[in-house]
Amino acid sequence: MRIKNLILPSVALGTAALMTLPAQEAEGYTLLGFALSQTQRDFRIYNNFTDSQANNNQVPDDNFPGYQGAVMAIWKGSIEWQSALHNDGNGDPHQNGGLGSGGANFDPSFQGEHTSTGGINDNVHSGLSGGSGGVLAFTESPSSNGWRIRYYESWTWHDGPGTNISGICLQGVACHEAGHAYGLGHTTTGGATMYPSISGSGVSARSIATDDSNGIKAAYGAANGNKPTIDGVSVSGSTITVTGTNFDSSGNQIWLTQAGIGGSGVPIKITNLTSNGTSVSGTLPATAGPGDVLVRRNGGSHDDLSEAHPTDLEGGGGGGSCPAPTNVCVTSPNSVGGGMVMSYVGEPSYSGQDFTLEAYGGPSNQLGIFYYGPDLIQAPFGNGVRCIGAGFLGTYRLPVVQLDLFGDASYTLDWDSPPIGGSGNGQWIDGDTWYVQFWYRDPADGGATFNFSDALEIEICP
Numbered sequence: 069m070r071i072k073n074l075i076l077p078s079v080a081l082g083t084a085a086l087m088t089l090p091a092q093e094a095e096g097y098t099l100l101g102f103a104l105s106q107t108q109r110d111f112r113i114y115n116n117f118t119d120s121q122a123n124n125n126q127v128p129d130d131n132f133p134g135y136q137g138a139v140m141a142i143w144k145g146s147i148e149w150q151s152a153l154h155n156d157g158n159g160d161p162h163q164n165g166g167l168g169s170g171g172a173n174f175d176p177s178f179q180g181e182h183t184s185t186g187g188i189n190d191n192v193h194s195g196l197s198g199g200s201g202g203v204l205a206f207t208e209s210p211s212s213n214g215w216r217i218r219y220y221e222s223w224t225w226h227d228g229p230g231t232n233i234s235g236i237c238l239q240g241v242a243c244h245e246a247g248h249a250y251g252l253g254h255t256t257t258g259g260a261t262m263y264p265s266i267s268g269s270g271v272s273a274r275s276i277a278t279d280d281s282n283g284i285k286a287a288y289g290a291a292n293g294n295k296p297t298i299d300g301v302s303v304s305g306s307t308i309t310v311t312g313t314n315f316d317s318s319g320n321q322i323w324l325t326q327a328g329i330g331g332s333g334v335p336i337k338i339t340n341l342t343s344n345g346t347s348v349s350g351t352l353p354a355t356a357g358p359g360d361v362l363v364r365r366n367g368g369s370h371d372d373l374s375e376a377h378p379t380d381l382e383g384g385g386g387g388g389s390c391p392a393p394t395n396v397c398v399t400s401p402n403s404v405g406g407g408m409v410m411s412y413v414g415e416p417s418y419s420g421q422d423f424t425l426e427a428y429g430g431p432s433n434q435l436g437i438f439y440y441g442p443d444l445i446q447a448p449f450g451n452g453v454r455c456i457g458a459g460f461l462g463t464y465r466l467p468v469v470q471l472d473l474f475g476d477a478s479y480t481l482d483w484d485s486p487p488i489g490g491s492g493n494g495q496w497i498d499g500d501t502w503y504v505q506f507w508y509r510d511p512a513d514g515g516a517t518f519n520f521s522d523a524l525e526i527e528i529c530p
């Protein structure tokens with residue numbers, strides 16, 4: 069049986085320091101000695117996982133709207149700790165009682181994808197190239213100011229959701245590391261998620277045990293009958309209505325997940341809302357997207373925040389005017405991993421004119437271009453697949469960019485000059501749909517020495 073540690077010495081030291089705290093029961097959980105305030109409940113994922121199995125699962129799930137692959141797996145591992153079931157708790161075939169088993173006055177807020185690993189207090193999960201012996205993953209500087217979680221890419225990460233996994237279960241390890249981020253040390257109870265090592269793939273760590281639940285309750289208090297809860301969420305036009313229990317007569321907030329990729333991590337909030345106690349409504353901001361909804365009643369205590377409940381807002385916000393770009397076509401393996409993946413920051417809005425194309429997972433320091441066209445094709449070319457067709461309008465190349473040390477490329481659109489703006493057939497105008505792909509040099513891969521990312525389908529909004 070191969071035992072893998074889940075923790076780095078830096079965090080182990082933090083746990084050791086607990087020896088000065090009052091003794092726990094002879095067996096069981098330990099605490100790191102802090103609690104996250106309401107302002108640190110956010111978590112984001114930087115999806116830089118290059119192993120193709122880490123983003124294998126592309127089946128949408130109503131309980132995790134808008135995201136698949138590694139992002140969905142880490143989302144599931146994180147909300148397992150929340151106070152009550154995440155909607156009906158469905159989404160993981162391993163769960164007996166359903167996802168959302170913490171039972172404490174503690175509830176995290178999913179804030180979508182980030183564009184980088186972030187700082188050590190930015191509450192972001194991401195892959196880390198290389199390895200460190202038997203260490204799978206680690207949580208950096210867990211404290212009341214936040215945390216950062218890294219997963220060593222020397223392991224083969226698998227996003228599930230099935231339980232027959234070849235490699236390491238990303239959701240299970242995410243659940244363990246999230247426990248550290250939320251204030252728990254390791255337990256002496258075998259079979260608990262916070263046990264310091266796993267055998268096999270780690271699927272069993274997806275479901276927190278009674279001992280884990282006792283730990284989160286010790287840190288934040290057991291959820292009481294006075295805590296706000298959510299029964300359902302509905303959207304009509306630009307109005308969102310949340311029904312549940314224990315909302316305040318005034319001063320309620322609705323917390324939403326940010327649309328698109330990036331943002332600050334702070335939940336999108338609708339504030340100063342009145343309620344009859346069981347229903348609260350507000351006007352959706354354009355910055356909100358699919359994800360989770362939480363209700364915070366008029367107070368800053370742990371038990372003033374409800375559990376998270378999924379809601380499938382149109383990407384780009386409740387106004388629905390600016391659809392979120394979607395990944396299409398396929399990527400191809402390159403010299404450094406499973407291939408480059410397209411991403412973006414901002415909205416492809418003709419009036420807003422603030423939009424950045426990104427691609428990650430490429431060879432450090434090489435050159436490439438973003439290019440685009442009106443048609444989607446799939447044709448082998450170079451070491452990869454060309455996804456952009458010319459149609460009647462042609463294809464258009466944007467300026468050459470150099471990938472950074474991490475193999476990431478980005479280009480912020482110039483809406484004032486050709487080909488995006490100015491004159492000509494390549495202009496991006498409200499109502500257009502364009503397909504964009506990254507074309508890059510990769511000498512270390514041999515063959516044709518060039519390759520392609522997947523593609524992004526972008527609908528230009530007003």
Ligand SMILES: [Zn+2]
Pocket residue numbers: 074075244248254264
């Ligand atoms: Zn650990």
